[in-house]
Amino acid sequence: MITHNKSIDLILVAVLALGCLPFPALAAAAKNPQTYTYLTISDADSLDPAYSYDTASHMIILNIYEPLFQFDKTSTEKLIPLIAALVPSRENGGISPDGRTYTIPIRKGIKFHDGSPLTPEDVKWSIQRFILIDRAAGPSSLLMEPLLGYASTRGDDAKILPTVWEDVNKAVSVQGDKLILRLPRPYAPLLTILASWAPVLSKEWAMKNGDWDGTMLTWQKYNNPNKETSPFFERAMGSGPFKLDRWDRKTKEFILTRNDQYWREPAKIKNIVIKGVNEFGTRKLMLQAGDADAIYADRPLLTQLQGIPGVKIIDDLPTVEMNPVVFFTYKINEVGNSFLGSGKLDGNGIPADFFSDKDLRKAFAYSFDYKGFISDVMRGKGTQATGAIPKSLPGHNPKGKIYSLNKKKAEEYFRKAWGGKLWEQGFKFTIAFNSGNLPRQTVCQILKRNIEGINPKFKIDVRAVEWPTFLDAYKASKLPIFVMGWNADYPDPHNFAFPLLHSKGDYPMTQRFKNPEFDRLIEEANAETAIAKRKVIYAKLQDLAYEEAPQLYIIDAVRYRTQREWVKGWYHNPIYPDSPYGGYFYSLSKE
Amino acid sequence: MLKFCLKRLAFLPFVMFGVTALLFACLQFLSPEMRASLYIKDPRQLSQLDAVIEKYGLRKPVYIQYGLWLKQVAHGELGYSETAKMPVALAVRAFFPATFELTLIAFIPIMVVGVYFGVLSAVYKDRFIDHVSRFVAITGYSLPSFVLGLLLLMVFYGKLHWFPPGRYALETDMLVHLDSFRHYTGLLTLDCLLNGEAEAFVDVAKHMVLPAATLLYISVALLLRITRSSMLEELSKDYVRTARAKGLPESVIIRKHALANALIPVVTLSSLLFIGLLGGVVITETVFDFPGIGRWGVQAAQQLDIPGVLGSTLLAAFLFVLANLASDLLYAIVDPRIRVGN
Amino acid sequence: MKKLSDVYTLLKRRPMSLLGFGLIGFFLTVALLAPVLAPPEAGSRDAYIIPQTGYSPDPVRPSKDHWFGTTEQQYDLYYGMVWGSRTAFSVALQVVGFSVIVGILLGGAAGYYGGWIDELLMRFTDVILAFPDIVLAVVIVAVRGPSLENVMVAVTAVSWPSYARLMRGDVLSVKERDFVAAARAIGASDARILFRHIVPNSIYPVLVVASLSMGRIVITAAALSFLGLGAPVGYADWGQLISLSRNWILGSSGNPFEYWHTVFIPGIAIFLFVLGWNLLGDAVRDILDPRQK
Secondary structure (H helix, E strand, O other): OHHHHHHHHHHHHHHHHHHHOOOOOOOOOOOOOOEEEEEEOOOOOOOOOOOOOOHHHHHHHHHHOOEOEEEOOOOOOOEEEOOEOOOOOOOOOOEOOOOOEEEEEEOOOOEOOOOOEOOHHHHHHHHHHHHHHOOOOOOOHHHHHHHHOOOOOEOOOOOEOOOHHHHHHHHEEEEOOEEEEEOOOOOOOHHHHHHHHOEOOOHHHHHHOOOOOOOOOOHHHHOOOOHHHOOOOOOOOOOOOEEEEEEEOOOOEEEEEEOOOOOOOOOOOOEEEEEEOOOHHHHHHHHHHOOOOEEOOOHHHHHHHOOOOOEEEEEEEEOOEEEEEEEEOOOOOOOOOOOOEOOOOOOOEOOOOHHHOHHHHHHHHHHOOHHHHHHHHOOOOOEEOOOOOOOOOOOOOOOOOOOOOOHHHHHHHHHHHHHHHHHHHOEEEEEEEEOOOHHHHHHHHHHHHHHHOOOOOEEEEEEEEOHHHHHHHHHOOOOOEEEEEEEOOOOOOHHHHHHHHOOOOHHHHHHOOOOHHHHHHHHHHHHOOOHHHHHHHHHHHHHHHHHHOOEEEOEEOEEEEEEEOOEEOOOOOOOOOOOOOOOOOOOOEEO | OHHHHHHHHHHHHHHHHHHHHHHHHHHOOOOHHHHHOOOOOOHHHHHHHHHHHHHOOOOOOHHHHHHHHHHHHHOOOOOEEOOOOEEHHHHHHHHHHHHHHHHHHHHHHHHHHHHHHHHHHHHOOOOHHHHHHHHHHHHHHHOOHHHHHHHHHHHHHHHOOOOOOOOOOHHHHHHHOOOOOOOOOOOHHHHHHHOOOHHHHHHHHHHHHHHHHHHHHHHHHHHHHHHHHHHHHHHOOHHHHHHHHHOOOHHHHHHHHHHHHHHHHHHHHHHHHHHHHHHHOHHHHHHOOOOOHHHHHHHHHHOOOHHHHHHHHHHHHHHHHHHHHHHHHHHHHHOHHHHOOO | OOOHHHHHHHHHOOHHHHHHHHHHHHHHHHHHOHHHHOOOOOOOOOOOEOOEOOOOOOOEOOOOOOOOOEOHHHEEHHHHHHHHHHHHHHHHHHHHHHHHHHHHHHHHHHHHHOHHHHHHHHHHHHHHHHOOHHHHHHHHHHHHOOOHHHHHHHHHHHHHHHHHHHHHHHHHHHHOOHHHHHHHHHOOOHHHHHHHHHHHHHHHHHHHHHHHHHHHHHHHHHHHHHOOOOOOOOEOOHHHHHHOOHHHOOOOOOOOOOOHHHHHHHHHHHHHHHHHHHHHHHHHHHHHOOOOO
16 A cells, blocks of 8 residues: 555656656757747837837837838838838829829728727828927937928927928828828938838827827927837837737846737737847857747857757848948047047157048058958858948949959058158057947958058057947047948938938048038939939949048848748848848748 | 944945945046937937937036936935836836845855855865865856856756746746736745745746856855854864863864854854845856846946946945944844943 | 974975965966067067957867967967966956055054044945945946956955955954053054054954955956956956857857867966965965964
8 A cells, every 4th residue: 555655656756857857849849839939139229119219129119010011021122001002103193293292092991909990190190200209319300301301300409490390290191091291302212211110009099198199289298208208118009910918128028919800811920029138158058949939149159050950040141231331530539539649640640630631541441351351250251342332222333343452552552641751650540449349340450450561660559448438439530440330221222322421421420521522422312213313323422432432341241040940931121120130020930 | 232223324324325426426537428328329320419418418517417316316216227228216126136036045055055064174174075175165266157157057958958047937927927926025936935836936946046056156165264264263262172171072062162153253244245145146147147136237337327327336335234234233143242342 | 473494394284285386386487488488479569469360250279370279259369378377467466466555554544543534434445345346347447448457446446445444453453462552652653553563463364365365356357358348359368268258158069068178278277376376375374373383
């Protein structure tokens, strides 16, 4: 009797003990088939589409909210109608002949997550709100610029401009079931901007939760808000294929659940978990164990992810970015500047206008090892950039002139620079990069090594600085050379040409250079709507940029994605935020 | 006694004031642009730097900002932490219990193992057990915690799949956030038990094994050393020699007399050790992806999230004063000579 | 104080102490001979910057070209280890040195003079002790950039209070001893009493703790490097070298120990360095303890 009980006890204990230990995942069957887990490193800023500008937030927004149009699967040019019933064009009359009026019919039958219907009023309200919120360092200018013709609702004195309300209502209005947009002048990329930045939010829900009611009386209260005052900060009311279940900022986790009342076919996966895990080792182990389905991992870590059973690597995925880029500051700010050395052309420093000399810039251009960077740092993936416009966008010129490492030519230009004085005197200055960024650091090191090897009187110190210090020095134009990059806001060449080469663009303003010919070409290409003509203009622009060499473009980068083999249905669109790591979860399934 | 406590507690606001003043003094060296970097992370936002500075009043001189902050605190408002994406007070309430729980779970084994082997090493001085335990303790003391942490992860998670990183698995995550789950103590393990959720308890406990083990291995050396030297001192004292001469068995001598006295410094230092442990979890939390106050504090400091830094610093200062008070009290309780007089 | 011959006998009986001396001696020799053992590249302006052969991300196992292999980004580990021993001593000595000096001065003054000086100084040390040291280090580095100097400043700033407290305690107990009273009775000045009598007698615990802390400093520096706050990438510092191993500890999929050298080599150096100082500290304590023979 006793022995019998005892053996049962033992068996029970054994079973319980085994139950506590997780069995190693079988290779074929998907773990947690109803849940897709993605591990990232970035923290989202806010889920309010009118507030946040970062990719982490917008990736979540992409899945919860829906804009008027969407990019057709993998295309960055072709749009399909989403909340809109059709994509307006000149052919179907949706765009007026002068390019200044857009008539967009709104699809019927779409419901928000709480069951309430999505109306044209919601669309109008969402777009107006996007513009009127206009928080400092937010994305509002992306729609404000094309729709109103200016980039800020506030003047230099930080007071709201008097015509804003009138302008917004003239630009964005509703007629029946159609949205009418009236522009001050034609703006070719408008539809892609709407596709990337204008999701539709629920006005009713917003009003119920203390947000703007859409009227003239109250809008100014909501201008330039603090992040946490918006009900959309950590809650959502959209119409997308997924609902926001929770944003746990303690454990850095988003939990999305399937919208079973979605107006298209519901998504295949029930739960999406997006978790922030800073440590690469931990991310890798979780992927290996099947507790994660996809993780963020950049180029240097590729070899550690290859050959893991059950894990697939998809490489050669194009990007819409230009990064890293070497920028020369034409007129360096000398005040309290430790990067300049003696501040004179005496071999122990550089003068403030050091890089205003074109021969010097060309000498630097010939001193950088583009192929070596691509083969070593990028493991041979990616191609050399041919200009400011990346490969994935129209306007990219595959035959554009490029520099290459050429010590003889470099020496030739160094000897010419500064009327020949440079070669005799030599120079010394400091390049700074923001610490933690490996490609940028390597760019600085390559430049240092190669240039110092040309003439022992050439001395370059490479220094790591923290982001706050870097930003401070950058803003004040104290950095003789800085290495930065640019990510697309929307997939149009104007979004690269302007910030990089127009005198009012961010970078030329900091570099303190101005080229009226560049400006003219950029404005012409922006007003022109025929793609073929635009390509010609951009080709000319990039040729000129090659001669002038205000910046050194290095690579058209490609990224790779790491996912478990049981993940199906993923496709690449470089314009999706956080692609190819996060992205659009609607098409995914696990088998 | 009471007067003693009150006198010590009176220093609390002084210390906290001093610490925050010191912090603001350091901030003096940060330009408004540097402080604005908290809000500007993307190159596309760079043109808005000035607007951000205006919005958050970052051009005001530091002493004015300090004054404003003090006023705010006097009204019970600790500000908003960008890095935590929630008000500072909420962040502290969110992160501190996790760190406290982890430290507690590590602390008890540390005390037990440290004292046990410390005593053993002292009693069997220069013998095998002494050398071995001291050597093992020193290896822990000499290894950077993240190396140890990652190695443990590699073996016990990567190869064996026994103990995962993080706080809990997804099912437990959902469970703990249900309205029906009552948070009695703030210590998740205890709360799971009190709510009758055995599986969740096991899950949460599993996630703490590796970080606790890392802390244990790294910290036990100190306790072992203190115990050992204290015990050695006691054992060399006259009364022990007398007892030995009288023929009392060794174990009795150790247990009844020497041990109690030897443990005095251990007990009085224990609260400080605990605080030291609390302070030292930063890297362990990072490696194991543990949502605690160490990880948040460093992140806030790295990104110059001033309200966040102030919040976590205030907490640290508060705990420190408390620990000192506890230590002094323990000292007074344990050593009767101190109570009288002084 | 013991005679030299006593010291020698003492040490002979404790092989661990000899091991401690041996280890520290070994590292000291390497540090002093660094320019010979690992000559810097021609034309390099700073010998502490480790030479790189190429820029590819994957560490390379030890080979004929690189005796200890390379780290991530192709820094030569052998060079880094050799010059890193200089860095280790430099950092440890400077931080502990300054902390001890400041601690002795402030703690000694507090203990000796007592009264309001004592109160003021002790409350000040309270404030510093309450300050979370990592936060201070991070803020300093955020302002001034990652560098060893800033790390040393930050760590010194939070280390001296412990020594001050210790010194103060010792001074308080020594102050009451007979020979001090005697000196005072003869009419010796404060300074004379302080420096000739009190300090020499109360300094031993401070020295013991100091020698034990030497190793600890290296760990703290490694921790700060791990957080991105220590020496800049490419600087010959063991902590920095170990932090470069962070992404490679798991090895590759086929072989978990593919990159063992990036962890093990700096790891063993740190370990032996700390061990040496610990053993040395024990030996110092044994030498200075009048009860030990």
